[in-house]
Amino acid sequence: MNNKKTGLRILKYIRKYVGLLFVSIITASLSVALSLYVPILGGKAIDCIVGKNKVQFDNVYIYCFRILLVCIASGILQWIMSTINNNITYNVTRDIRRDAYEKIQKVPLKMLDSKSTGDTVSRIIADVDQFADGLLLGFSNLFTGVVSIIFTLIFMISISLKITLVVVVLTPISFFVASFIAKNTHKFFTEQSVTRGELTGNLEEAIANQKLVTAYSKQKDMIDEFDEINQSLSESSLRALFYSSLVNPSTRFVNSLVYAFVAMIAGMSVIKGNVTVGGLTSFLSYAKQYTKPFNEISGVITELQNSLVCASRVFELIDEEYEKETGEKTLDINSLNGDVCINDVAFSYTDDKEFIKNFNIDVKRGQRVAIIGPTGCGKTTIINLLMRFYDIKDGKISIDNVDSREYTRESVRSGFGMVLQDTWLKEGTIRDNIIVGKPDATDEEVIEAAKKSHCHNFIMRLPDGYDTYIKEDGGSLSAGQKQLLCISRIMLAVPPMLILDEATSVVDTRTEIKVQEAFAKLMEGRTSFIVAHRLSTIRNADIIVAMKDGKVVECGNHDELLEKRGMYYEMYNSR
Template sequence: MSKQKKLRKADAATIRRVLALIAPYRLSVAATLVLAAVTVISTLYAPVLTGQGVDLIVGPGDVDFAALITLGVQLLVTILITVTAQWVMNLVNNRITFQVVRDIRVKAFEHMQVLPLSYMDAHRPGDAISRITTDVEQFSDGLLMGFTQLFTGVLTILGTLGIMLVIEWRIALIVVLLTPLSIFVARFIAEHTYSMFKVQSETRAEMTSLVEELVGNEHLVRAFGYESRAEERFEKINLDLQRCGIRAVFYSSISNPATRFVNSLVYAAVGVIGAFLAIGGSITVGGLYAFLNYANQYTKPFNDISSVMTELQNALACAQRVFDLIDEDPIRPDAPDAKVLPHGAGKVEFDHVKFRYVPDVPLIEDMCLKAEPGQRIALVGPTGCGKTTLVNLLMRFYEINGGSLRVDGQPIDTVTRDSLRANFGMVLQETWLKAGTIAENIAYGKPDATREEIIAAAKQARAHSFICRMPNGYDTVISEDGGNISQGQKQLLCIARVMLRRPPILILDEATSSIDTRTEILVQSAFEELMKGRTSFIVAHRLSTIKNADCILVMKAGNIIERGTHEELLARGGFYAQLYQSQFARS
């Protein structure tokens, strides 16, 4: 299949999906068609009245003023009907468009919630943002223009053609014979603009991703002197966007002058041939005037439709990118008979677990691990050894490839994800806070928490004192990702968020890495209280934070190579001892 045929096939599939989105609003579409018909009929009736008026004033001193006044009133009423119908039609069209856009945006956002983390890891955040915002907005513009001009244009063409055949079929035949030129021009341009607008959308998404990346990490950009290279990357993408944008706009802008040229040929032909027929008495001067008006109205929609087709090509290219996001395979749904895992004792078992991010790259081949309720398990090892992967498997962010992973005796693939994750509390190295009050951020995982519970959790996390010093205490509004508070304070709020939920299993991934030494001591004492009776997995690079762990697992290349207490592993003199000495021994 040729590339052009594949594009047309994809285009047709996209159109079918857009029509499926419009289907729930078929009554509004029907109303639009009726209003478009009223607009066209009233618009086409106006030249009849003006033509009759011209015939009433052809002869000098032979003007029928009474008939002209009657025609004037009829023309005024016709114009009022046209204006009113167009206004109501535009209101209906806007309503349909924004409802469809709302539906597709909600559908895309909801689908993002069920996409696997592997998709998020493989795509830049700015790409998804561009699809849901910019591409949907472009789709909205094209769809609105389609509703506004396409229906009216088609009806106008059919209506004017019928009237011209009634008035003078010979002139109408000339118009019909020249019409295919406009259709050919519009089709040629439409076929060439779709692929160009698609490239433009993809490049725009790439720019959005880059800007989101650089703006979100501006402090690192400046700290590492990356400004000039950032400008080079931006300039390259911006230049690519300029080039593909110019090509797309160039081709799309050809449509209007090209169709206008063809329309001028039609108008000239009608004028010349009509003049000869008027001289021969086959048509009156008023009839010729009306016919010229109809010829102009007949050809004008071809200009509008060619512009609409160009915008629709852009809209379809953007819609296809949104549909591509919606078509991504979601995470495997919970089994129909999946159980709800209640808050239990917190026993965790890895039984010969296998996992690979990439099928051809081995990682965890035979993981066996048992964590008893209330036990503290520390995970240490070099970067990339699989510590965070274990966390991802525990939370079922990724599915295991083999073996069995059980929580309180239940295989995690037999329970619902929500109930499984409700048994875990996570404090990560990378903090995240939403735009809102401090109280809302602490209650993020428990929105029905009382103010007393929130304050108690903050006190346990040693965050209460700094919160009280904020302008409005717990009602202080912080910006997205906590940009107006320190990194240590953000970490304290994240810790308080977990303390509020008090889950049976804890995951602490470098949870105190962003806190100063004095605060770390306070938080560690809070963790000691929080971890009592709870199974805890502690991922740490600083080995001083895990000395009191019940069991330390030393990982390397996805395997557990050593396990034991801090003292046992030091006495063994193995890999853990080397790691410990590299951090604390000084010659």
């Protein structure tokens, strides 16, 4: 049932290219018809040289010339068919990859957080490649195989209906043998595909964190873990290959028996005078040709098992639910006041364990809110809820006295400028990375933003300045330089509200002081949320929220919290 559903999904993608598919079928039919016409011409040529002293060389030459022309025409048609099949296959795989990538951009973050990055990448790259191989083989061999069977039957019937019936009755045995083996190999291909995803995830993790692996001398542990998964993939691949490889020899054995039996019956027909020697030659050629497509189709079935498994994994990703849009209003950032009220908010990552409970805070326009607390207390979670990366379970988050869920997610996020502890740089120039939030920025604006974030000087020391091309991980840039570039985006876009999550965590102290001064100017008149472990960076905040275990323990300004001698007091004096 699962294979049937997957197959129907594939047909929906192929439907866009039905015109090319029709041309492919026509060229396949003509190519097969011409190639099957060759034995007829060969049989007639043989009949011209069978009788004693009756060799007709003129006719033999004519038939040989016709065979040459037919072979050339068949070859050209086969080339056209292969080109069209490649075109259909790679267009379909392109469409599937695009849909899968688009889905990743629109699914809730909790879905991506719950899956291995390597497995997701494996589905879009490796699984689609495997699917493409099977689809191409299906187009190339399945169409020609079916058409070949039909035309071979027609040609064999024209020679002898009786012997054709014998062939028709016996040959499908090989097809049933192939189908039986293919059904039992499906689980092995599934295991192989899943393990391949695990291996991709392991590789992605190892390569992305190679510095940490080396720093902690964990190379041997990583190699052992890789070897374990690699061994598992090797075993599952061998099992899948072993059982699938039984198809071809099994069908060939059955077909050889059929061929021998048919040859015996056809030979007796020649002795009785019912069939000519040339006709016998043609018929035996067709009998062999008739069994060949069954071998090819059986091979296609085996490959399609693997392709369907890979396709189902990709469709599983494509079928993930979109991030649900709860509101239709658009937040006008030009008239945004910036009042944010978090009222009795509750949230949990899993249904069985509550995390944020009864969170309350009222922020007025232009106020700076600092959120502090031990690791895992929920600081970043609050930021995620403000940005609507996750939706709250209960309570309400209001922006200018309107529930944020009444606004579209995109418009809510456009109201915030965000700098995270984890930097993100895309492949492109330095300028491309700075103008992410304001694509139409002028060169003067870009340079001014870079100066405010104190990264103009190091940019100018790069080989091509602002036109220096970097990879997605920032290349040779230091962690501090990467973060300064991310800060430049905020300095350029100048959003109405700010979120700074450890925004200067990897910047040196001197640069941090300068960046904090720039931030102070930027935050004037703008509602700002600051997450920081360095208490010195937040003492000037209007509101300091101390969190513990998902709850607000204390709330007030620096002086008020010191007077309470509570959690903030202990954290401040333990520096």
